Amino acid sequence: xxxxxxxxxxxSSPTSDLDVFKESKEQNFxxxxxxxxxxxxxxxxxxxxxxxxxxRLKDEFFxxxxxxxxxxxxxxxxxxxxxxxxxxxxxxxxxELKPFILVNDVEHLWSLLRNRKKMRQKFxxxxxxxxxxxxxxxxxxxxxxxxxxxxxxxxxxxxxxxxSIPWYVSDTNKNDMNWVLEELKASNIKCMFExxxxxxxxxxxxxxxxxxxxFWTLPYEYCAMSWVAPDLYAELQKSNLVxxxxxxxxxxxxxxxxxxxxxxxxxxxxxxxxxxxxxxxTVKAEVQVGLAPGQGEQIAVTDPQWMTIGKYGIFxxxxxx
Numbered sequence: 001x002x003x004x005x006x007x008x009x010x011x012s013s014p015t016s017d018l019d020v021f022k023e024s025k026e027q028n029f030x031x032x033x034x035x036x037x038x039x040x041x042x043x044x045x046x047x048x049x050x051x052x053x054x055x056r057l058k059d060e061f062f063x064x065x066x067x068x069x070x071x072x073x074x075x076x077x078x079x080x081x082x083x084x085x086x087x088x089x090x091x092x093x094x095x096e097l098k099p100f101i102l103v104n105d106v107e108h109l110w111s112l113l114r115n116r117k118k119m120r121q122k123f124x125x126x127x128x129x130x131x132x133x134x135x136x137x138x139x140x141x142x143x144x145x146x147x148x149x150x151x152x153x154x155x156x157x158x159x160x161x162x163x164s165i166p167w168y169v170s171d172t173n174k175n176d177m178n179w180v181l182e183e184l185k186a187s188n189i190k191c192m193f194e195x196x197x198x199x200x201x202x203x204x205x206x207x208x209x210x211x212x213x214x215f216w217t218l219p220y221e222y223c224a225m226s227w228v229a230p231d232l233y234a235e236l237q238k239s240n241l242v243x244x245x246x247x248x249x250x251x252x253x254x255x256x257x258x259x260x261x262x263x264x265x266x267x268x269x270x271x272x273x274x275x276x277x278x279x280x281x282t283v284k285a286e287v288q289v290g291l292a293p294g295q296g297e298q299i300a301v302t303d304p305q306w307m308t309i310g311k312y313g314i315f316x317x318x319x320x321x
Contacts, residue, residue: 019166025176028136029183036140038089039067040184040191043144049151054114057152061113062106064145065280066094069101069313071141072133072246072282090141097313102283102299103265103290105317109278112241112321113154120153128155129239129275131216132162133246135176142245143180143199150207157207159239164212168248177210211235221255223270236274241319244277247284250314256287261296263289266318276319282310290316 019025029036046052046060067090116126128149130142142160149155162172181203184196202208215229226233236242244253254268265279268289286307288296299306306312 019173019175021166021169022175025135025170026179028134028170029140029180032137032140035090035137036184037189037192038091039140039144040189040195042091043147044191044194046148046151049148050153052152057154058110058114060148061110061152061154063091063094064141064148065106065109065315066097066101067091068138068141068145068245069280069282069315070094070097071138072280072313073310100312101314102288102295102312103314103316105278105315108317108319108321109241109315112276112319113149115321116240117153123240125156126154127157127159127239127241129159129161129236129242131242131244131249132160132172133249134170135172135180136170138245139172139176139180143195146208147195147199147202150202155240157209158202159209159211159235161216162210162212163216164214165217167217171248174210174212220252221270221272222252223255223272225272225274233274239275242275242277244279245281247281250279250281251285251287253279254287254289256285259287259289261288261291262293265290265316269318273318276317276321278318279314279316281314281316283307283312283314284310288314290314 049057049060052060070090070093113126113128116123128146130146132139132142146155146158146160150158160177162174162177164173166173181196181200184192185200187193187196199208203210213229213232215225215232218228220228225236244250253272254265255270257268259268266273283306288307299312303309303311
């Protein structure tokens with residue numbers, strides 16, 4: 001019904017570009033400016049990223065992955081559309097938040113990208129895809145991670161997948177991406193201006209590519225992609241690593257079923273294996289797989305609502321290294 005209403009509005013020129021969530025998404029970014037500034041400043045302060053020794057490079061990679069994970073807390077659907085901005089630097093609490101990562105497969109991501117970088121003569125390109133979730137502050141955390149991947153040569157090409165229509169309160173579409181870049185470029189704060197300018201240039205050079213597809217807003221679990229949207233499935237097969245951001249993407253990856261906590265992630269994907277993939281998600285819905293025996297039950301003793309409050313996170317990987 002929502003799709004039909006939206007399509008009807010698109011036929012009318014005064015409402016053809018309507019996004020009823022636009023104000024909330026922009027407010028989330030504007031109220032998070034201090035955190036955005038600290039993150040841009042941190043990225044700009046990593047001089048000569050490609051020359052970092054391997055241990056430092058790995059540490060920074062893990063750090064920015066965690067920033068991208070906890071950026072997923074800024075979800076307007078979880079807050080009922082109320083302010084969910086990031087008020088302070090996302091970097092200062094990473095050590096304190098580590099115990100709340102229930103599945104942590106970041107070593108797999110590092111091994112995959114590092115090995116391809118070391119074999120650059122054999123693998124001249126390394127493509128990483130982001131299936132985006134929230135606009136606003138979370139989008140900035142994804143862009144910072146993408147910039148780091150490019151600067152470190154862990155990736156040579158980044159693809160961003162957004163929604164083709166306004167969807168699910170704060171989900172990213174092309175207008176949201178463009179708006180964030182323009183806001184950053186208009187900033188009188190040097191690090192924010194430089195990030196916005198650099199990121200715009202990446203898109204112009206097609207080192208970064210934005211794509212949308214109607215499948216992302218259709219009512220299908222992702223294991224149906226190969227026959228519902230074979231063009232999109234074929235596109236993801238070109239990737240070396242697909243990062244699925246957020247809770248809704250996780251629910252569609254595992255078909256939103258009441259799985260047992262210990263069911264393997266690979267099994268729950270039900271044949272959806274276009275490329276090595278990783279879900280980066282703070283847990284906000286009552287579905288979770290791939291936990292150790294007794295792990296979910298143990299958490300429920302102290303946090304009965306742990307599956308819906310966004311307090312816990314996962315990096316859940318599937319694929320060959």
